[in-house]
Amino acid sequence: MFHKEGKTIILATLILALIITDLTYFLLEDLPWLQYIIYVVLIFFVVIVLQFFRNPKRNTNVSENHVVAPVDGKVVVIEEVYEPEYFKDKRLQVSIFMSPLNVHVTRYGLSGLVKYSKYHPGKYLVAWHPKASEENERTSIVIENKTFGEVLYRQIAGALAKRIVNYAVEGTEVLQGTDAGFIKFGSRVDLFLPLNSKINVSLNQTVKGAEDVIASL
Structure with a gap:
């Protein structure tokens, strides 16, 4: 498919x-x-x-108590950071880097209400660059979940990625594991989670979108 x-x-x-x-x-x-x-x-x-452009079917264990990987790729960041765009406070950031060989479909990491969805034009630094999250072309989406509260995920363009497709529309309900967009030709997705989240992955771990659990409560 x-x-x-x-x-x-x-x-x-x-x-x-x-x-x-x-x-x-x-x-x-x-x-x-x-x-x-x-x-x-x-x-x-x-x-x-x-x-x-392959879009393999994924079997998602839908649950309000965990966040699944929004994309396929390698975990390159796990750290406590200050998120300046929406929360304006500290969050746990988990970043997943996608190479051109990975599946590039973005999937919803959790179910809930889309509270915020914004596109930002920007640069095309390599996706693993520390400033890519704030300076590259990107979209920021916030989903309000019954268990986790508000969680932000950010689609980030890379040096080769020249187009980000985002399907999240403010005010709509979304289902964990379903199609949330697409990023073309190498990129990264950042997740910003509550500080009390239990992280279930480690640095350099390869994860599969819509299936592997990133964090739980």
């Missing part, structure tokens, strides 16, 4: 690949070795595009 955000790009990629294949066949008929190289490169390119 492929994500709807990739349909146009996938279609364009396939059409382009077919055109180049036909041109290669007719124009390079006397250079079979070059034809072979071009075909291999085309296949590799198509596979990369298809795998980037």
